[in-house]
Amino acid sequence: xxxDHTHPDLSTPKGAPGGxxxxxxxxxxxxxxxxxxxxxxxxxxxxxQSHIAHNxxxxxxxxxxxxxxxxxxxxxxPLDEAIGSPAEESGPRLLNLLTRLASPPPxxxxxxxxxxxxxxxxxxxxxxxGAFAVVxxxxxxxxxxxxxxxxxxxxxxxxxxxxxxx
Numbered sequence: 001x002x003x004d005h006t007h008p009d010l011s012t013p014k015g016a017p018g019g020x021x022x023x024x025x026x027x028x029x030x031x032x033x034x035x036x037x038x039x040x041x042x043x044x045x046x047x048x049q050s051h052i053a054h055n056x057x058x059x060x061x062x063x064x065x066x067x068x069x070x071x072x073x074x075x076x077x078p079l080d081e082a083i084g085s086p087a088e089e090s091g092p093r094l095l096n097l098l099t100r101l102a103s104p105p106p107x108x109x110x111x112x113x114x115x116x117x118x119x120x121x122x123x124x125x126x127x128x129x130g131a132f133a134v135v136x137x138x139x140x141x142x143x144x145x146x147x148x149x150x151x152x153x154x155x156x157x158x159x160x161x162x163x164x165x166x
Contacts, residue, residue: 020047020163021069021155024062024105026094027054028076035138035147036074040146047163055080056090063097069164070154071098072147074110074137076120092125099129106132106154108147113137132158 023043027036040050051066053059055078062068075091088106089112098107109126111119126134132154138144155161 006017020165022066023048023050023151024059024066024068024071024073024098025050025052026059026072026074026077026091026110027052028074028078028089028091028110035144036072038144054078059094060097063101063154067164068098068101068105069159070107070108070151071105072110073098073131074112074150075126076110076112095126095129095131102128106158107162108132108150108154109134110137111135 018165021141025036026041026061027034036052040048040052043050051068053062057080059077059078073091075095076089077091079090079093091109092111095107095109098104107126107130109122109131111122111137114122121139123134133150135147135150136143138147155163
C-alpha cells in the first residue's frame with residue numbers, strides 16, 4: 001500500500017513538476033500513531049511531498065513514479081502484505097535498490113531493535129551502502145525532532161541547503 005500525501009495518483013511522470021522535495025518513507029510495524037504517519041503532516045506546509053510505502057513492492061512503485069530526493073528506510077520493512085504469516089523483512093533490499101539508482105538520494109536508515117551484535121552488523125552494512133545516517137526508530141516527540149534534524153542535515157549537505165532542482 002502506498003500513500004502519497006500530496007498526489008493520490010502515482011502516475012505522475014518521473015521528474016514532473018509539483019512539489020519541491022520528494023521524501024520516501026518506509027513504514028514498518030503496526031504501532032498506534034506511528035511517527036511515519038505524523039511526519040508528512042509536519043512537512044507538507046513546507047512543500048515536501050512524502051510518499052509512504054508499507055512494503056518493498058510499494059516502495060518500488062514510488063521510486064518508479066517519482067524522483068526521490070531523500071529516503072528514510074526502515075530495515076524492518078515487510079517484503080509484501082502477507083497477512084497471517086511472519087513477514088519477511090526487506091529494508092536491506094530497499095537500501096540496495098536506492099543505492100543502484102542513477103542519482104541515489106541520501107538515505108536515512110531506521111534500525112531494527114535487536115541485539116547489540118545485530119545493531120553493529122546493521123550499522124556496518126548501512127554505512128557500507130552509503131547511508132547518510134543510521135538512527136533508532138523514533139518513538140517520542142524528542143526522537144521525531146532528532147529525525148527532523150537529520151533530514152535538515154541531509155538537505156544542507158547533499159543539496160547545499162537548496163531545494164533539489166532549484
